[in-house]
Structure formats: structure tokens, C-alpha cells
Amino acid sequence: MAGLLTRFAPSPTGYLHLGHVISALHARDHAGPDGYRVRIEDIDPVRCLPLYTQALLDDLAWLGLLPPAPIRRQSEHFPSYHLVLTRLKERRLLYPCGCTRQEVADASHGYAPDGSRIYPGTCRDHGPPEGRPLVWRLDMGRALAEIGGEPGWVETGKGRIGSEAAAFGDVVLARRDTGVSYHLCVTHDDALENIDLVTRGMDLFPVTSVHRVLQLLLGYPEPVYAHHPLILGADGRKLSKRTGAEAIRGLRAQGLSAREVRALACRALEESQAQTDYSVG
Structure with missing residues (x-):
């Protein structure tokens, strides 16, 4: 170590x-x-x-x-996060979504591993409604196809863990209020700071699946994880x-x-x- x-x-x-x-x-x-x-x-x-x-x-x-x-x-690095988003948009891995939380809840067919509602893909399939504030979602199906399927990760003391990013659906990478998201920022910063052991609580264990997809899409190194x-x-x-x-x-x-x-x-x-x-x- x-x-x-x-x-x-x-x-x-x-x-x-x-x-x-x-x-x-x-x-x-x-x-x-x-x-x-x-x-x-x-x-x-x-x-x-x-x-x-x-x-x-x-x-x-x-x-x-x-x-x-x-x-x-x-909060001092929003421009760098926006550049990452631009890279993903140019590769057609993101799409705009104008659905409200209530609309997502009403149309959702289940829950993601972290307890959030799974987005049903409304705006991916039909485009966003006009005149509404937008979020930007990762097209998870396209992303997984590009990286060759579920990547998994290495958990300290447990070996390689199978991931389930597909179960999260099309997660938000740019929120309406801030223009960015936790998933995007934490993945970018861990790579930027050369973090090779990500330590955090078990409440964040499920979303590691999403973060590993982003790491592969963006060419970031794969860290080891240790959830407490x-x-x-x-x-x-x-x-x-x-x-x-x-x-x-x-x-x-x-x-x-x-x-x-x-x-x-x-x-x-x-x-x-x-x-x-x-x-x-």
C-alpha cells in the first residue's frame, strides 16, 4: 500500500x-x-x-x-468540468432532457441500485419539450457499447467486483441548477489529482459502477476502491x-x-x- x-x-x-x-x-x-x-x-x-x-x-x-x-x-473549477461535458456531447454520449422529477417518477419502471428512480428515456427517444430548463443525461446504453460492457472495479480486500451501471439508466451529468453533477466532478477530480485509492463510505458503493463507465469513456486511470x-x-x-x-x-x-x-x-x-x-x- x-x-x-x-x-x-x-x-x-x-x-x-x-x-x-x-x-x-x-x-x-x-x-x-x-x-x-x-x-x-x-x-x-x-x-x-x-x-x-x-x-x-x-x-x-x-x-x-x-x-x-x-x-x-x-466551486473554483466549473470551466474544467464544462470542458469534460463538451467532450462527451461531441461524441453524442449525452442528450438534453427537460422532464420534471414528477414526470420521471410517474413514467419510471423501477429504482436504480442507489435508490434513485430509473429514467425511462423519454427525451432520448423523442427529444426534450420546448421552453423548459434542461439537464444533460448520459446515454448509458451507448456508453456501455462504446467501452465494451460493464467494467467492474477492484475493491480492497475483495478483489474484482462486478458492476451494474446499466441498472442506473441514463444518469444526469449536468444538473439544471449547477450545470454539473457529482458523478462528473468526482470522477474528473480523482483522475486530475492522481488518486489511486478512492476511499469513501458504503453508501457510495453502488455508484462506483457509474464512475467506472465515465473513467473508461474519458480515458482516466482506474483506481482501486476501499468503501468503509x-x-x-x-x-x-x-x-x-x-x-x-x-x-x-x-x-x-x-x-x-x-x-x-x-x-x-x-x-x-x-x-x-x-x-x-x-x-x-
């Missing part, structure tokens, strides 16, 4: 909590010497606030989890800002040390693992 580059890539939509600490520790502990990076994934201008970005960086520094390497902020278990709340759901996870700054205010907070995160993860099986493959 020597020499590996990893990254912790949070979105600043709220304050850092114990689930973030586990992700940062997971990335740092898997990195080679000087191979741990932090990236701020702040493409959503409504939910990602400068207040949260600064608080996140302050908490990471206090925890001893902020590396000296430069911090990439996605999640800390669960009392209701069995993923610990998150939306479910009221206690912020690290709140624990700091209570007088806990950085070492105690790191230990608290690890204990919470152990308790979650005791009640959940995260085996893959």
Missing part, C-alpha cells in the same frame, strides 16, 4: 460530525506517506456555504486530519447532518479532546458494525 494517494472529500452542507471523522481517518490510514488529500465538494451553491467550509477546515485541523497539501475546491462501513443512528439509518448528527464543534465545546473525539467515532463505528453486515461481492 506504500505510495498510495487517497482523499477525504466532504460537501460543506453542514458541520463536521462523527461520520466525517471516520471517513477522514479511513482515507488517512490507507494513504501512503504524504498521500492523504482533502477536497471540498461544493458544487451546490445553495446548500454548500462558506461558513460550513471554514468550519469544516477548522475542525479537521483541530482533529489533526488536515494535510499540508493544497485543498481543491470544486457507516456509523448508524439509533434508528438504524446513516448518521448524517439531516438526521441530527452531533457536530464536532459541539463536542469540542463540551471539552472533549481531539483524541477523545477520534476514539468516540471509532467506538460508534464498532457499535454500528455489530448490528450491520457490510459484506460485499
Whole structure:
């Protein structure tokens, strides 16, 4: 594992909590010497606030989890993402879609592995309606035909995992509000930063199928993946800002040390693992 580059890539939509600490520790502990990076994934201008970005960086520094390497902020690199989109459009791998979320839900025939609705291909087959804001979708069938089928990926400790990108349907690569998407930006940035071990939570395990398709389409290197278990709340759901996870700054205010907070995160993860099986493959 020597020499590996990893990254912790949070979105600043709220304050850092114990689930973030586990992700940062997971990335740092898997990195080679000087191979741990932090990236701020702040493409959503409504939910990602400068207040949260600064608080996140302050908490990471206090925890001893902020590396000296430069911090990439996605909001500063929209032109580079748009260039990637242009390349895909020129190859006729993307198409415009004007369907509303309700229309997609009404016409969808099922759910993708990540729980999202599968797009039924309305605008791919008939063109978008006039006068509506557009998203740009990846024509997954055309994309898979171009790369020769499902690519799969290597998961640390598990070997090669079979992917199921086709089950996601035509995913959005450019949203109406930002003109880009998580799938596009994270794939591009991992390649740009030479990340060869992608570390992140098991909630993102399914979408790796989509990211591998994009890597092959764009000629990006194939990284290895290491998805970690999640800390669960009392209701069995993923610990998150939306479910009221206690912020690290709140624990700091209570007088806990950085070492105690790191230990608290690890204990919470152990308790979650005791009640959940995260085996893959």
C-alpha cells in the first residue's frame, strides 16, 4: 500500500460530525506517506456555504486530519468540468432532457441500485419539450457499447467486483441548477489529482459502477476502491447532518479532546458494525 494517494472529500452542507471523522481517518490510514488529500465538494451553491467550509477546515485541523497539501475546491473549477461535458456531447454520449422529477417518477419502471428512480428515456427517444430548463443525461446504453460492457472495479480486500451501471439508466451529468453533477466532478477530480485509492463510505458503493463507465469513456486511470462501513443512528439509518448528527464543534465545546473525539467515532463505528453486515461481492 506504500505510495498510495487517497482523499477525504466532504460537501460543506453542514458541520463536521462523527461520520466525517471516520471517513477522514479511513482515507488517512490507507494513504501512503504524504498521500492523504482533502477536497471540498461544493458544487451546490445553495446548500454548500462558506461558513460550513471554514468550519469544516477548522475542525479537521483541530482533529489533526488536515494535510499540508493544497485543498481543491470544486466551486473554483466549473470551466474544467464544462470542458469534460463538451467532450462527451461531441461524441453524442449525452442528450438534453427537460422532464420534471414528477414526470420521471410517474413514467419510471423501477429504482436504480442507489435508490434513485430509473429514467425511462423519454427525451432520448423523442427529444426534450420546448421552453423548459434542461439537464444533460448520459446515454448509458451507448456508453456501455462504446467501452465494451460493464467494467467492474477492484475493491480492497475483495478483489474484482462486478458492476451494474446499466441498472442506473441514463444518469444526469449536468444538473439544471449547477450545470454539473457529482458523478462528473468526482470522477474528473480523482483522475486530475492522481488518486489511486478512492476511499469513501458504503453508501457510495453502488455508484462506483457509474464512475467506472465515465473513467473508461474519458480515458482516466482506474483506481482501486476501499468503501468503509457507516456509523448508524439509533434508528438504524446513516448518521448524517439531516438526521441530527452531533457536530464536532459541539463536542469540542463540551471539552472533549481531539483524541477523545477520534476514539468516540471509532467506538460508534464498532457499535454500528455489530448490528450491520457490510459484506460485499
